[in-house]
Amino acid sequence: MAHTKTPSTFQNPVIRWVDDRLPIFTMISKEYGVFPTPRNFNYLWNFGALALVMLVIMIITGVFLAMQYTPHADLAFDSVDRITRDVNGGWLLRSLHANGSSMFFLVVYIHIFRGMYYGSYKRPRELLWLFGAAIYLLMMATAFLGYTLPWGQMSFWGATVITNFFTALPFVGKAITTWLWGGFAVANPTLNRFFALHYLLPFVIAAVVFLHVWALHVTGSNNPLGIEPKSDKDTLPFHPYYTMKDLFGMSVFLLIYAVIVFYIPDYLGSPDNYVKANPLVTPPSIEPEWYFLPFYAILRSVPSKLLGVILMFGAVVMIFLMPWLDTSKVRSAKFRPWYQWCFWFFAFDSLLLGLVGSQHPEGIWILLGRIGTLYYFGFFLILLPFLGWFERTLPLPASISESVLGGGKLASSAVAAKPMEKA
């Protein structure tokens, strides 16, 4: 490419000068300006952009919080209180960051379920999906580490419960757990390293997001029909069609986020975290944040600790394996009548497991947790492989434009699909 250089076509001399030396403006125009995007996205395709917005908000608020935070077991709780009480705008930063994690997970869960419904993980987008799953795993680690930092009761006991998972490993479990703690219990050395890692991982996430977006721009986006664009009639330039649609979606999303941040900032958190960590007093119930509850239910669904831990991590591994577990060639659930049912039941199952995770494991909840866990793994390991062989899928439309436009008036719409001129 370097040898077949074409002079930049930008009118502005400064932009042209830069672009001839580093074609960054050409790249932006190619990837976000004229980038051909399927014309039939629904609003579920807003959530990738929303996830990026959340990552940026989390990093910015996090960096400013870190300027005022003290990662020491004796001082951390008071320093967080000082941020909300005394630091200018500190209450806002903290509310944005603490509730931001919930919003980030909410957006990413919708994004993942959208990918599952429309088969976005299938060939040729397997690597794109793997990067996404890696981001999700990194988010879980980052969220867990971050929840420890305020050093309240739930921070401390949550960290104790989660790190205790590793003691379930045979032979090396105890040694690994001691190594993770930096001592014989969750204490100051644990808090120090959790802070260091909590600051590091978001930048690792940002790097994987770059790979995720790169892979997306190689294969192009999937779409609600799950068929590849075949001609220019099937696509629209990313700008202005999807930039404006994403901005509208973002504004509505921020509106919901703002209601939580300003009016119910404590609704999603546990009151126990406003009580300073005390190794001598266990809270009445130790419960993770809502976005971990389904995994918590899976963990507790079996009486064996080791098996529970294996199942819990296995539940995340299932997401990674999805491209190879699903044997169906048809992507979108719109054309897969059986898969559609299985998918909606899986979505319901995830919510059910979340509810089970929030209850004391007694009575009916134990049974529901076991049924939920059984279906969770049955969906991935039995339904996904076998449906591909037995399911009679519906006929796919010939092209996106045919489906969208109903066959007629193709010529006129193709003309209109040119990029809009700048006003």
Add this chain to the structure above:
Amino acid sequence: MSNFRAFLMGGGLALATLTTASAQELPEPAKQDWSFYGAFGTYDQAALQRGFQVYREVCAACHSMSLLAYHDLSGIGYTPDEIKAIAASVSVPDDPDDTGEIKDRPGRPSDRFKAPFPNEKAAAAANNGAVPKDLSLIVRGRKYGPDYIFALLTGFKDPPPGMKMANGMNYNTAFPGNQIAMPPPLSDDRVTYADGTKATLAQEAHDVVTFLSWASDPHLEERHRLGARVIIFLAAFSGVMYGVKRKVWSKVAH
């Protein structure tokens, strides 16, 4: 105490608490009418000052509020001179002087609220072994927040016949397990309000809970005000963007 020992003891204590108090569910307290609830809620300034009076004259005998400084009282309407006088009413240890001696000095507005006991051991020794909780974040740190604290303060009753109370414990309808170490702190006319309000038990409890709610969440009013502006802006921006999106897409079939 080493962390390891603390951890082991924690395990034992945890078992003990699990089998007694927390085995019982927290009863949902009755809902009270709070001026600071709702999207436009604000603190009642008169109630805040009365509540501070209750804290200062009653609660402060045992309970610290170590996260608040005297100058924070400007948030409940005290003037700088009044704050200076309130701070100066306590004496706190000064920094070492030139000879290395530590003398007491009157409190300053920048000092944190002076704690009633020098350390936890002293607090426990003076209170039948139970350490009175710090009240800085008590409302935010409890499920049901102000309703729970109000129910607790007004929930002292005679134990039902046949209930065996542990030594020095008091019966309380709101407390999980119903046995609380704190004796009933408030009663009718426990304080004499400067503004002439009749000091019933319910009035005192309502006022002090308002004050403690403010202490837990001093930026609530600012939060509500800014929130309204942000939401109005975002609602308008969403409307504009929806129009832009419609206009852009009106030229293509989709």
